[in-house]
Amino acid sequence: MAETIVKIENLVKRYKDLIAVDHLNLEIKKGEVYGLLGPNGSGKSTTINSMLSLLAYDKGSIEIFGKEMTPVSYDIKKKIGIIMQDVAVFDELTVYENIDYFCGLYIKDKETRKKYVTDAVNFTGLNDFLKFYPKKLSGGLLRRLNIACGIAHKPELIILDEPTVAVDPQSRNKILEGIQELNRNGATIIYTSHYMEEVEQICTRIAIMDKGRKIAEGTKEELKRMIKNTETITVETENVPDEILSRINDLSHVYETEQSEGRLIIRCGGGKHNLIRVLSVLQEAELNFGRVYTELPTLNDVFLEITGKVLRDREE
């Protein structure tokens, strides 16, 4: 059984009348990439800040590496790397000086630090920008610098709080690949995001949070198994008559149909060959239709089914 790295029990954090974290329990094992998924305001960052003792919480306990985490747990802090949502670097220092500064907060020995900084630079691909000041870097490079500053001291536990916000797709992929490589090198990762694709891509275990509570936890497969939906078939067509809709609804495993904006959406729960059966009905009725596609359930479907609302923010 893998060693427990983080154990949170019954954590409660209130801001006056608002309960930001509501009796949260988490257990993260060594070597995991643990995803905290939830919409903005679901309590992910508050949980992270409480874990790091940046916030005082009202109730509960937090243990990291088997010891209680307090603001003076410097031996624990030594083993943690943090990459915040907002870029936290000095505008007045160069890329190299920034990484060296944050690495130096953990590593006193100059020679070791130099090697670690070089490793972090290589890892994040910032070799060509060492003498650049942060203001001269693009958004993606800035995020990479932010990550380099957080991982340079080779921490055992790395906490990434929405590290890909406002990053272009290319840089985002590079960051995600980097996180997976850090995990392969032995680091345990806690990754918070409201981008479900990212969480699905890199996390070995996921907790879905909403209104400060953990509403589901498991691997992505386990989470998807929790819900009724196994397949969603979309047919581009106009005004499907009620009679045909009723025939589709009567097909086995179809549990819901929905017509909107020139599309017929059919949700199935289990079974095989659902698409063929739906197409047969449409052909028999001699109905004109355009593209047809089928999707497996996503974490958004999981979130939708559990909370009754979509996970994605509207602006995304």
Next chain:
Amino acid sequence: MQVFNAFMKVLKKNLPTVIIWVAIFLSISIIVSKSGSENSEFKSKVLNVCVFDEDNTESSRAFRDFIASKHNVYELENDDDRILDELFYETKDYVITIKKGFSENLSDGITEGLFDNRYVHESYSNVLMTNLADEYVKTVRAFLAKGDNLSTAQKNAADTLSLNVEVTKETFKEEHIYSDDYSALFSAYFQYLPYVFLQILVSALCPVLLTMNKKNIRNRTNCSSIRPSSQTFQIFLGSMIFVLGLWLLFMISGALLNEEFYRGRALLAVLNSFVFILISTGIAILIASFNPGRVGVNVLSNIISLGMCFLCGIFVPQEVLSDSVLSAARFLPAYWYIRVNNMLSGVSGEIFSSSLCMKFIGIEVLFALAIFAAALTVTKIRHDKA
């Protein structure tokens, strides 16, 4: 000492501001000290005078010689246009015509209407020459009245008016008010230091503190294994090294500019300036604790430094400020700084008392402590809220 090193690197980025302020202040001080170090000398002005002698007597020639002993006398063609040109182009300052009958009238004791004068109006040469001629005539008349004949009277008058009296310029001194240890140059140099200290520290130290205390960076540093107390200490150490360096730079520059080292009362001025730079540091830290942003820092540095300097008697002497302004200024530290400086230099006429000086400096220390306490309180409240 990672935090200290980072502090110094960030400070380095703000050094151009410091250099500009130091250069401006020292340049002005050099100019003032150079102009002040020259001895004040008074020389009698020599005018270019043209004399037309219509009387052409021994007496009129004696008068002409007398003028020649005081000023440059030139011959000129007696032509109105030419004379006016010479006056217009200021090649001649004054044209005097000794009217016919000068000798007779002078011996009869008549002093009016002896000359015709032409000069440029509103020129001081007018006053100078007219006075000289009047003085001459009056002196001759005095000697005539004494019983001298005209030629003797003219000779005696010329001798009398040629007498030079050696004048030694001395400033009124009262032992308890003035001191040789603290010259007027020192006084002027120290007078403006509060403005420079406030400007430099608010505009250079504040941005560094703002950067070091940026929420994101502070959070990241707090997540590391460095203790907050060590972090604060390193920032404090960096600030103090900068402040002490700045203060030493100004003290050494002051001594070099004034070409003498500090002793006696000047040492009190040095202490006074040290306390004030601590006050300025406190003000910079207090401003930074409110996190006003770079633009805010610029605005506040001007408001605080200029406001304090005008209200407390740095730019305008305290003697000319109204009582109500001075009453309000008592609640500002610069007021007490200037009180000490004025007492040390004696410019306000306040009798020097070392105990009173120390009392005023003590009030400044209390201000410094209060400002530091306020800065710490604001910082703590803001950190707790965050």
